[in-house]
Amino acid sequence: MSTVILLLVTGLGLGALYFLVASGLSLIYGLMHVLNFAHGVFLTIGAFLGWEVGRRVSDGTWGGLLLSMLVGVVVGAIVAALTEYLLIRRLYERHIEQVLVTVGLALAGVALMEGIWGTDPIYTAKPAWLTETTEILGARIPNDRFLLIGIAVLVLLGIVLFLRGTRYGLIIRAGVENRHMVTALGIDVRRSFTLVFAIGGAAAGLGGVLASVYYGYVSAHLGSSLLIFAFIVTVIGGLGSLAGAAIASVLVAVLQQFANFYLGGTGDLAVVLALAAVLLIRPSGLMGKAAA
Amino acid sequence: MSEPILAVSGLHARIAGQQVVEDVSFTVPSSGVTALLGRNGVGKTSTIKAVLGLIDRTGDVRLAGDRVDRLPTHRIVQRGVGYVPEDREVFAGLTVAENLRLAERDAEPRRELVERLFPDLVQRKAQRAGTLSGGQQQMVSLARALLNDNRVLLVDEPTKGLAPKIVGEVAEALEAVADTVPILLVEQNLHVVRQLATDVVVLSGGRVVHTGGAAEFLDDDDLVHRLLGVHGDHAESDASEGAPAPEASATTDTTTEEGRA
Amino acid sequence: MTTTNRRRIAWIAGSAAIIVLAAILPLLAIEIPGVFPGPTYTPGTLQLLAYAMLIAALALSYRLLFGLAGMLSFGHALFFAAGAYGLGVVLEWFAPSELPSEVVFIGAILITLVFGIVLSLTVGSLALRVGGISFAMVTLAFAQAGSVLIRRNPGGATGGEEGLALDITHVPEGFIGVMNTRNLYWFALGVLVFVYLVVLWVERSRAGHVAAAGRENELRVRVLGVRPYPVKLLVFTVAGALAAVAGMGYLLLQSGAAPRVATADFTLTLLVIVVLGGVGYRWGAIIGGLIYTLLDQRLTALAGSEAIAALPDVLRIPLSEPLFILGTLFILVVMFLPGGIAGIPQRLRTHRRSTALESKETVDA
Numbered sequence: 078m079s080t081v082i083l084l085l086v087t088g089l090g091l092g093a094l095y096f097l098v099a100s101g102l103s104l105i106y107g108l109m110h111v112l113n114f115a116h117g118v119f120l121t122i123g124a125f126l127g128w129e130v131g132r133r134v135s136d137g138t139w140g141g142l143l144l145s146m147l148v149g150v151v152v153g154a155i156v157a158a159l160t161e162y163l164l165i166r167r168l169y170e171r172h173i174e175q176v177l178v179t180v181g182l183a184l185a186g187v188a189l190m191e192g193i194w195g196t197d198p199i200y201t202a203k204p205a206w207l208t209e210t211t212e213i214l215g216a217r218i219p220n221d222r223f224l225l226i227g228i229a230v231l232v233l234l235g236i237v238l239f240l241r242g243t244r245y246g247l248i249i250r251a252g253v254e255n256r257h258m259v260t261a262l263g264i265d266v267r268r269s270f271t272l273v274f275a276i277g278g279a280a281a282g283l284g285g286v287l288a289s290v291y292y293g294y295v296s297a298h299l300g301s302s303l304l305i306f307a308f309i310v311t312v313i314g315g316l317g318s319l320a321g322a323a324i325a326s327v328l329v330a331v332l333q334q335f336a337n338f339y340l341g342g343t344g345d346l347a348v349v350l351a352l353a354a355v356l357l358i359r360p361s362g363l364m365g366k367a368a369a
Numbered sequence: 370m371s372e373p374i375l376a377v378s379g380l381h382a383r384i385a386g387q388q389v390v391e392d393v394s395f396t397v398p399s400s401g402v403t404a405l406l407g408r409n410g411v412g413k414t415s416t417i418k419a420v421l422g423l424i425d426r427t428g429d430v431r432l433a434g435d436r437v438d439r440l441p442t443h444r445i446v447q448r449g450v451g452y453v454p455e456d457r458e459v460f461a462g463l464t465v466a467e468n469l470r471l472a473e474r475d476a477e478p479r480r481e482l483v484e485r486l487f488p489d490l491v492q493r494k495a496q497r498a499g500t501l502s503g504g505q506q507q508m509v510s511l512a513r514a515l516l517n518d519n520r521v522l523l524v525d526e527p528t529k530g531l532a533p534k535i536v537g538e539v540a541e542a543l544e545a546v547a548d549t550v551p552i553l554l555v556e557q558n559l560h561v562v563r564q565l566a567t568d569v570v571v572l573s574g575g576r577v578v579h580t581g582g583a584a585e586f587l588d589d590d591d592l593v594h595r596l597l598g599v600h601g602d603h604a605e606s607d608a609s610e611g612a613p614a615p616e617a618s619a620t621t622d623t624t625t626e627e628g629r630a
Numbered sequence: 631m632t633t634t635n636r637r638r639i640a641w642i643a644g645s646a647a648i649i650v651l652a653a654i655l656p657l658l659a660i661e662i663p664g665v666f667p668g669p670t671y672t673p674g675t676l677q678l679l680a681y682a683m684l685i686a687a688l689a690l691s692y693r694l695l696f697g698l699a700g701m702l703s704f705g706h707a708l709f710f711a712a713g714a715y716g717l718g719v720v721l722e723w724f725a726p727s728e729l730p731s732e733v734v735f736i737g738a739i740l741i742t743l744v745f746g747i748v749l750s751l752t753v754g755s756l757a758l759r760v761g762g763i764s765f766a767m768v769t770l771a772f773a774q775a776g777s778v779l780i781r782r783n784p785g786g787a788t789g790g791e792e793g794l795a796l797d798i799t800h801v802p803e804g805f806i807g808v809m810n811t812r813n814l815y816w817f818a819l820g821v822l823v824f825v826y827l828v829v830l831w832v833e834r835s836r837a838g839h840v841a842a843a844g845r846e847n848e849l850r851v852r853v854l855g856v857r858p859y860p861v862k863l864l865v866f867t868v869a870g871a872l873a874a875v876a877g878m879g880y881l882l883l884q885s886g887a888a889p890r891v892a893t894a895d896f897t898l899t900l901l902v903i904v905v906l907g908g909v910g911y912r913w914g915a916i917i918g919g920l921i922y923t924l925l926d927q928r929l930t931a932l933a934g935s936e937a938i939a940a941l942p943d944v945l946r947i948p949l950s951e952p953l954f955i956l957g958t959l960f961i962l963v964v965m966f967l968p969g970g971i972a973g974i975p976q977r978l979r980t981h982r983r984s985t986a987l988e989s990k991e992t993v994d995a
């Protein structure tokens with residue numbers, strides 16, 4: 078029983094990370110039909126700069142961590158918005174080229190960060206409480222899982238409030254459904270493209286800082302490895318669906334944890350098989366639009 | 370008559386590499402309803418989309434004398450063009466109220482007008498547009514265009530697939546607003562055309578093959594039959610319901626028209 | 631008639647000349663400082679050129695998928711890895727065998743080829759049930775599964791992170807050792823020519839025309855009464871099999887296989903190569919493969935040079951990362967040079983002519 082609970086909560090924690098990456102990917106794809114390979118770069122740069130600032134001000138304390146998260150959010154948002162504004166926008170409506178540019182940016186970005194921070198992981202310090210465990214129904218659960226879950230829930234709530242409660246949110250929701258009709262109502266939908274990139278980048282940057290808490294290190298490849306799973310999550314959840322991304326994040330991460338523990342470390346394979354199965358049974362994903 | 374509100378000349382457009390609008394020229398007068406007619410697939414919808422810049426196009430399009438063919442869609446619309454697309458295109462996941470709120474461009478949108486014309490929608494404000502009936506969705510779509518003070522409306526088959534009673538309601542609503550704003554109307558139902566239209570523009574194979582007054586056109590049974598493949602509205606009452614012309618005859622028709630041109 | 635004939639003869643003569651030139655390269659002592667690490671007869675240069683040719687062959691097979699048929703696959707590395715690891719594993723299995731070495735070697739190649747074909751047929755038949763970006767994701771997922779499997783080192787077969795060393799028991803002697811790099815070079819050239827001919831054959835076939843038409847407009851293909859699925863599957867399978875062939879060449883050339891060649895990043899590299907070279911052109915994939923590999927190698931050498939080490943950090947760090955330079959170059963090509971490198975002559979020509987007459991749309995078939 079205690080093992081099941083540990084696996085569940087750890088899965089939720091990992092799912093929280095996936096969600097922070099997948100939410101932006103899904104919104105960006107839903108609105109702009111761009112599969113953003115550069116999303117991992119937003120995460121990694123957020124993690125590195127967050128760590129650099131946090132450790133200088135107050136290493137291994139709550140204050141330092143909060144500052145890191147703030148920096149991660151801001152850096153992720155800025156880098157993402159610049160990416161949209163300087164690169165993606167110029168290739169308006171040319172989706173293949175847009176994807177190719179994000180691929181190039183991913184390659185160049187990771188290489189640049191390797192050049193700056195080296196290829197080896199850099200171990201990070203965190204507040205003492207996060208290194209301890211809490212016992213729930215006999216399971217000793219690392220406390221950082223709670224932090225991840227809590228923040229992912231807050232981010233989910235924040236994005237939902239934004240989408241439901243503001244005019245830009247309304248435009249984005251409508252645009253995900255039918256972008257052309259939004260322009261035909263006299264709305265410059267491109268402005269919301271930058272915004273969606275910024276939101277996705279902010280979530281990814283925050284995810285980067287949290288990933289460094291979860292794994293205990295920062296590295297130039299932090300983003301790339303999470304990105305593949307985030308892609309899978311996005312597709313399983315249904316491209317463009319925030320709720321789908323949230324549900325699929327949890328499903329994928331929990332499945333991964335259980336398969337790793339009970340089926341001899343086959344978590345990654347189980348996820349891949351789940352993706353193939355979902356796509357073949359329901360090509361639009363769990364909560365995707367019917368049309369491709 | 371004064372300057373036309375919309376003047377299109379030499380308009381060309383392609384979809385997926387295929388020429389769907391070829392050298393189309395026509396004008397929409399500054400008052401009344403101009404009906405854009407033609408058989409299925411002749412390019413009526415494409416013409417409207419090309420005017421709005423929703424598909425790639427070349428040519429000269431003027432709104433009240435100003436060229437708009439280089440502008441992106443949202444700028445054209447902001448200059449006072451209301452668009453009611455074919456198949457309504459409401460945002461299915463958004464509520465009725467959200468659909469309408471999204472469409473509001475003016476500082477003082479005309480909510481009372483819309484509520485008076487479509488009282489049904491008032492009660493359904495919180496309902497998701499996707500769960501509405503076809504007629505109600507059409508009302509949302511019309512309401513989105515009527516909320517703003519437009520200089521011209523482009524309305525694409527507003528009665529398509531609707532029950533006869535609803536067709537009447539939609540036509541009445543359009544008749545009511547036609548007094549205040551000129552309309553370019555694509556419509557297969559010739560009763561509705563007769564009720565509303567002052568002028569007609571007829572397309573075939575992506576080209577204009579006839580322009581003129583609505584009444585004279587509709588009274589010329591032979592011409593109507595030849596260009597639209599149906600008999601005039603007084604001859605056959607429901608010829609326009611759903612499936613107008615057999616596809617096969619459309620090509621022969623095009624060639625005769627081209628021979629004439 | 632005569633002009634097309636003459637053009638064809640010129641084309642064949644030109645191709646033959648290039649192949650002959652490539653073939654006698656190991657006998658010459660051409661030195662291009664900054665491009666080759668040494669004279670063309672030295673093993674180091676031959677090794678690099680052979681590797682570049684295999685990458686070019688692989689890129690050609692990827693172009694068949696992406697450029698001809700418009701299928702954006704993120705899993706092509708899987709089939710390359712299947713060739714490399716497949717041949718390596720089969721050779722290891724048969725190492726104790728008493729059969730003549732030639733039989734084992736040829737047999738192992740055939741077995742691996744069949745494995746590559748079956749694998750791409752399986753993955754293709756599943757992935758092609760969905761379209762567009764979902765297709766890309768399914769291929770990515772399968773490749774990721776392959777990559778994970780290889781790193782897991784099941785039964786010690788793949789060597790995990792360390793990679794797989796070639797078991798040379800039954801490998802012909804002419805393919806072993808630095809002294810024989812020349813033979814491997816010729817072998818790689820043979821692989822490239824073979825892959826090119828197969829790609830040419832597929833593109834000129836009816837299936838190739840249907841696949842190309844489907845890239846532009848799937849609807850039109852359906853209207854013609856052709857079901858796109860079997861044609862796409864055929865192209866997918868051929869591309870996968872050719873990738874496996876290139877993978878086998880890679881195993882022999884490198885005397886082993888590294889898990890890197892199964893990763894999604896490796897497929898992305900192929901995408902970069904094909905686009906860099908020019909998606910619309912067959913030889914764009916070859917040019918792209920050669921230039922990319924040489925650049926990658928030379929930039930790595932440059933990164934370690936003293937000239938770079940002396941630079942201030944803002945210049946030194948970016949310049950010492952080959953992938954940074956290549957990624958940036960790639961972005962620039964996508965944004966400003968849509969036809970890729972192979973498209974440059976065409977662009978110059980139409981540029982010059984564009985004032986005279988409207989450029990007629992040339993669609994690469």
Ligand SMILES: Nc1ncnc2c1ncn2[C@@H]1O[C@H](COP(=O)(O)OP(=O)(O)OP(=O)(O)O)[C@@H](O)[C@H]1O
Pocket residue numbers: 384385387389407408409410411412413414415416455
């Ligand atoms: N997305 C598309 N892809 C390919 N061809 C298209 C597409 N949309 C329209 N077409 C073609 O363009 C031509 C004109 O279509 P359009 O919708 O403008 O005609 P229409 O007159 O509005 O027809 P209808 O009466 O059916 O509404 C048709 O032959 C159609 O087949």
Ligand SMILES: [Mg+2]
Pocket residue numbers: 413414415455526
């Ligand atoms: Mg239409």
